Amino acid sequence: MRRRRTIRIAAALLILSCAGSVFLLRLVDRLRENATLEETIYISSPRLLKHLSLGYEGLLADVYWTRAVQYFGEQHHNDSGEYKLLWPLLNITTQLDPHLVPAYEFGAAFLASRPPLGAGLPEQAIELVEYGIRNNPDDWHLYYDLGFVYYDLKDYAKASDAFERGSHVPNAHPFLRIMAAQTAQHGGETRTAQMLWTSVYETTHDPQIRDNAKSHLVSLTADLQCEELEQIVAAYRQRTGRNPSSFADLVRAGMLRGIPVDPTGTQYRLDDDGHVFVSQPADFPYSEKALPSGYVPRRR
Numbered sequence: 001m002r003r004r005r006t007i008r009i010a011a012a013l014l015i016l017s018c019a020g021s022v023f024l025l026r027l028v029d030r031l032r033e034n035a036t037l038e039e040t041i042y043i044s045s046p047r048l049l050k051h052l053s054l055g056y057e058g059l060l061a062d063v064y065w066t067r068a069v070q071y072f073g074e075q076h077h078n079d080s081g082e083y084k085l086l087w088p089l090l091n092i093t094t095q096l097d098p099h100l101v102p103a104y105e106f107g108a109a110f111l112a113s114r115p116p117l118g119a120g121l122p123e124q125a126i127e128l129v130e131y132g133i134r135n136n137p138d139d140w141h142l143y144y145d146l147g148f149v150y151y152d153l154k155d156y157a158k159a160s161d162a163f164e165r166g167s168h169v170p171n172a173h174p175f176l177r178i179m180a181a182q183t184a185q186h187g188g189e190t191r192t193a194q195m196l197w198t199s200v201y202e203t204t205h206d207p208q209i210r211d212n213a214k215s216h217l218v219s220l221t222a223d224l225q226c227e228e229l230e231q232i233v234a235a236y237r238q239r240t241g242r243n244p245s246s247f248a249d250l251v252r253a254g255m256l257r258g259i260p261v262d263p264t265g266t267q268y269r270l271d272d273d274g275h276v277f278v279s280q281p282a283d284f285p286y287s288e289k290a291l292p293s294g295y296v297p298r299r300r
Contacts (some may be wrong), residue, residue: 063095083119104132140172156187219286226290229276
């Protein structure tokens with residue numbers, strides 16, 4: 001009796017498996033042919049599709065990824081500016097196969113690019129890449145992609161953080177650490193940038209990278225010193241009701257011990273508006289704040 005019941009259960013499971021296989025094969029055939037994208041994502045639940053794939057979720061993910069690329073290419077070629085099915089296709093793809101790295105790298109670019117070149121959905125691009133990082137934490141390319149999505153959004157603090165996280169991944173490209181420092185500096189995170197450039201300077205064995213890091217650190221030091229000096233100028237203005245005419249006024253007021261000099265040993269300058277800047281701006285090519293008003297630096 002028990003044996004007969006076991007046979008019946010096994011037969012029922014076999015029938016269900018066969019039915020699932022037939023469904024999957026038909027779905028794959030429809031995906032390979034010229035089915036509409038609405039038909040392609042008729043079942044939009046990655047979890048359900050994974051159950052129905054009967055262990056072939058990798059194959060199904062590849063097919064969905066192919067359809068995502070085809071869809072993006074067709075929409076881009078037609079200049080439609082409409083990519084409403086791109087995110088569902090990419091979401092299904094990566095949920096079926098969380099280790100399909102190209103889907104994150106190229107998918108993020110498809111999503112983040114502004115229309116008509118892309119979907120203009122940077123938030124979904126961030127969600128996609130963060131999911132990729134959680135499932136592939138040792139792939140530095142994903143942190144690189146995430147950093148540039150944030151950079152395009154002008155969120156330089158998060159961009160720098162993404163590059164910095166990626167720089168700690170084994171075998172990460174040294175460029176990530178440089179990007180983290182440059183982005184922090186560009187975003188006005190002077191202290192963070194100084195810390196990151198110091199790390200680059202102390203850890204690299206490449207003489208060109210080392211010289212570049214040193215030049216950035218000199219510029220950052222000048223920026224920080226000018227910020228501090230302008231705070232002293234502001235305090236003097238609040239106390240006296242006017243800007244100091246020179247640094248000598250600040251020395252006489254007991255607010256400075258002596259005339260301040262920049263990292264090259266040259267005296268800083270002070271204009272009538274209370275702005276502090278370097279005398280030789282060409283010596284500080286990466287400075288953001290220590291330059292004379294109206295001066296445009298020539299970046300190396």
